[in-house]
Amino acid sequence: MKSRIFILSAMMLVGISTAVSADVRPAPIFGDAMVLQRDAVVKVWGTADRNEPVTLSFNGQTVRTRAGKDGKWCVKLEPMQAGGPYAMTIAGRKSRVNINDVLVGEVWLCSGQSNMEFRVREANNAAGEIAAADYPMIRCFTVQKSMSPVPLDDCFGSWEVCSSATVGDFTAVGYFFARELWNELKVPIGIIHSSWGGTDIETWTSADSYDALPENVRRDYGNAAVELELMTSPERVAMKKKYDADFASDPALAERWYENPGDPSTWQMMSLPREWSLTPLAREDGHVWFRREFVLPENAEGKAAMLALGPIDDNDITWINGVEVGRTVGYNISRRYSVGENILYGGVNTLTVRVTDTGGGGGLFGLPQDVWLNVEGKQYPLAGEWSYKPSVVTSAYGIVQYGPNVLNSLLYNAMIHPIVCYAIKGAVWYQGENNAGDAYAYRTLFPNMMENWREKWGYDYPFYWVQLANFMAEAPVPRESAWAELREAQTLALDLPQTGQAVTIDIGDPGDIHPRNKQEVGRRLALNALAKDYGRTNIVWSGPTYASSAIEGNRITVIFDTYGAELAVRNKYGYIEGFAVAGADRVFHWAKAWIEDGKVVVCSDAVDRPVAVRYAWSDDPQANLFNTEGLPAAPFRSDDWPGITVRKR
Template sequence: MRILFLLPLAAPLALAAPAAQATVRLPALVGSHMVLQRDRPVPVWGWAAPGEAVSVTFRGQAYPASAPDASGRWQATLPPTPAGGPYELVVKGQNTLELTDVLVGDVWLASGQSNMQFKVKDSYPGGYQPVQDADQEIAAANWPRIRFFTVNQAAAYRPQAEAAGTGWQVCSPATVAGFSAVAYFFSRGLYQQYQVPVGVVVSNWGGTPAEAWVSAEGLRELPEFGARLAAFAAKTTSLSDDQHAYDTQRRERLDNSRRYDKGYLLGGQTWAAPDFDARAWPTMPLPGPWETQPGLATYDGVVWFRKEIDLSARLAGQPLTLTLGKVEDADSTYFNGVKVGSGHDRDQPRSYVVPAGLVRAGRNVIVVRVLDRGGSGGIGGEPAQLALSGAGQTLPLAGPWQYQVGLPPQDQPVPPVPGGAQMAPATLYNAMIAPLQPFAFKGVIWYQGETNVERAAQYRTLFPALITDWRQHWGSELPFLFVQLANFQAALPQPAESDWAELREAQAGALRLPRTGMATAIDIGNPDDIHPHNKQEVGRRLVLAARHVAYGDNQLTYSGPTYASMTVVGAAVRLKFTHLGTGLDVKGPTLHGFAVAGADHQFHWATARIVGKEVEVQSPEVPRPVAVRYDWASNPDGNLANRAGLPAPPFRTDTWPGITEGKK
């Protein structure tokens, strides 16, 4: 973007308030290399000084903008334009902004939690890569007419006018590694199908609940969020200012932890003294994180660990080596009240020499003061690393240690939003969705739900509220496509209730809303990883849904066989389905994944077979069946599909209460 100043600028743009500055500026989302939505009016907006005349020129035609409002915001609307480009877009006020390499095509908003956030490739701990064949995908990513803009993660009490981001990036082997993997494979599939430019605005945050992405207005029908929303509305400060104040206070207490640490006693004594009475201290197993202990699940601060050991006369007066494994984050380590070492590198295993003069026969006391600034805290590593050795002997120290908190949690500064601002209702909508309006989109892809699994009953209302909310704010019935959660966790030998199954059912319930589509991932998950690695197939199935819902392809088989109705025939049940395509199919030698129950609500595995366009199920243990469930488990193994290879979404024919009923 080139900026041509027509008048002198009194202050840097980034430091000036929108209404006070004397030149036109644009939101980060409106920039060079962007993609604009084809075939519909396209809003372009920004800020200028009060009374400043602004115009936008595109493809040789100038379009006047509205007069700046009290905040300095103006808006112009470009007419519907067919796919094409590159073009220049010029914004002129007292200064001129020239945007280059602007394309017109289809623009999608991609949002959700970690399964949408995970990049094509990144540096994850232990070399973990959540996307299969990432290197090959990167090498082949020469798609200059695919563009991505990734919104910076942020949270706010109230809707924000602006959101920072990466700027529009042109897809290439040099850039694609940083793109959302699901969104990339989706955009690539769309481009290959329609050969028009594709832009994706990615706005996501791993581990977040759906309610964080819904506006306060959209949550009004869910009273359980009312108290927190009212508290946010009453705030006279910003969340960023409150967070900064909290961070400053927290950092000061950790940087000066000795000043506040109750382990430092009057008279210069500490909890490391051998004669200190620690008999009332609780114990925890080491090595291991302290977050497993009551009251310490989210604790960052200081914990003192203490262990008394008996040494033989043979070791008395001998130098010893004390190893601790990895300490998170910093430690001060004492032997019989004398400091023998300290460290600050959480990745460096600790090893300290205990001078011979400190070692005595009989009772000895080891104390480790641990300071954790964030994340997991405690003494980690392998049990064998926690040991005292010397004179040809090794004394294992793994096992129970006494512990006491040096900085009591109740004395710590309280964060502005306990539990994390990104976990609270409306905060992510305010900071990461509201600022994107009124940018024109073709539709939305959404991959979220894992964080709401324990409140699946609530999700039946919450998820449709999110879809409706976004559509109302954009003033358009945007196509909304989502991924139904994949199989995860250990498989169970017998039919059972499942919160994961209930969440998937709640997701599927949103299909009652018009212009929605679902990509089922029930057959590509991993029992040990909540993040399926086959992001390519997730993207492909979203493309199929988009081709039907957003592009009007009614001849396409875009979904797996979907339960429609049941009929009891003697001891058997006949099931009918929609989305058959050219017919039902089985991925494997025999059909399985079905369970049936009688009036007692007790489910038993059933045998199943395809009979024409139906599936017949029965069990000798249920002579009078009244209900059928399919893939009703956290990690089911059903194999019903259609001949297009798309799996049947999980379903149940009953409406009996599940394990998440009443949870909020």
């Protein structure tokens, strides 16, 4: 999964607090169009001059305090019913802040890695969803990406009112979750979106909580903390400033490399498509230019065409014969560009692509069949040897870039700690892909992070998450799976109070770690909240989950908790796929399974005396057991045999 790596600024690294000034100022999360949590004590805080008197007025309440010696102040508003819009005023001796269009309703924190970061504009039916997004009572605050080795006081972003103009950049899972709540509750819904693609759970855990974990669970981060301090040296700061300036302008654009590439001997060769981690560009981030000449017949001259490049990590600008034909921002978007008339030549043509990589892997990373030009139904393959030349890359300045996984707690410090006093109803979480190789440790890391956040907020709020979807190739025979073990670790976390899980084993994409059906993900999360937090007793919020099993001869009978619904199979013959059984040799074989008297009976001709049963225990299982409400059964195993991730650390 792709990690967005942002070079740490000196201020982020040393955790400098916002400078105190005489003007009273609320924390950046308090702004126009915000949503405050109903039926809860609401804290509002900020900065002012030391000992400055501060008066806050909102919705019939007026509260007063005085800034401390450090210039920080905080007030509390008594619980309020849902409503609005209201205005909030915050006044000191010399200044006054007005915050308008404030609603009181339900506030949920949405966090995790790239499947939470995944935007509405990238989801299924994006155009229709954006056009229909007329929900002014739904608001979203997206926390700007930032890292810090020490806890920060502030995070930055702004509240956006949901509309067709704004919703495209909302977290898709968060938005569809909020929409389900709004449609049912008809009260304002606020979502605070704080996520970062390709991140480990360790970076979202506070340092004090992480350091208290058992040694066999914690990672050895080596000298990362010392190396982070080096980033604040004057030499590194100067290097970064130079890099940022060149990155923003890219001298190659001014030199028009898309028209005049200069001396061919300064360009190297690379076979594309290929992800950068396997090339000399493995340690490079920045702008790299790629060129390829291709020949078209004379009858193609001037014709319109369609160009396909597959997905590009991260961004691109593309030219044919010096004419720009498209540009895209986004690492998980397959490029398709329309080539207008009078651009193509009969004979030799030149395709130029400037790839911008902001961190981690990079480049054209699809399949060879993804890269082609189509002219009037005839397809010309473009995979193969390309020339390339970096224009602005980090190695040119000796800059070492650090991502959020280089040290624990970097994202907690910068993207969670600044909001821990903001009253929320609960949290929804979509992460785990990055920790699949450490799934056994996740059994400890995940519940620890949940309890860590709750302790920082000061109360046990509801916490719901998305279990990893199906992904990668289907296994021809039963085998061990790190992804299955991570799903098991997520399920085990249900032992914590006020938790819930949205099982998505049926709506993933074996070829894409970012499945696009985020509507159903949001709906399944909302079912948990509506049933457990909002008193909707008529809702079935979970698919079948394993309760127990009994061995009878060569058969195993599995009993499920069904939460008010009945078992159902998505197969016209009633056969259940995805079950496997093993005997004392611990070798699993695919099994036949069917529903009988509300239970599932499982057996295999290859196992006379089964001792264990598993269901959907693979990366991308063929699993078709549901309930009559359409919710899938959760993957499970009846055995506790050591998995492949037990000794990873």
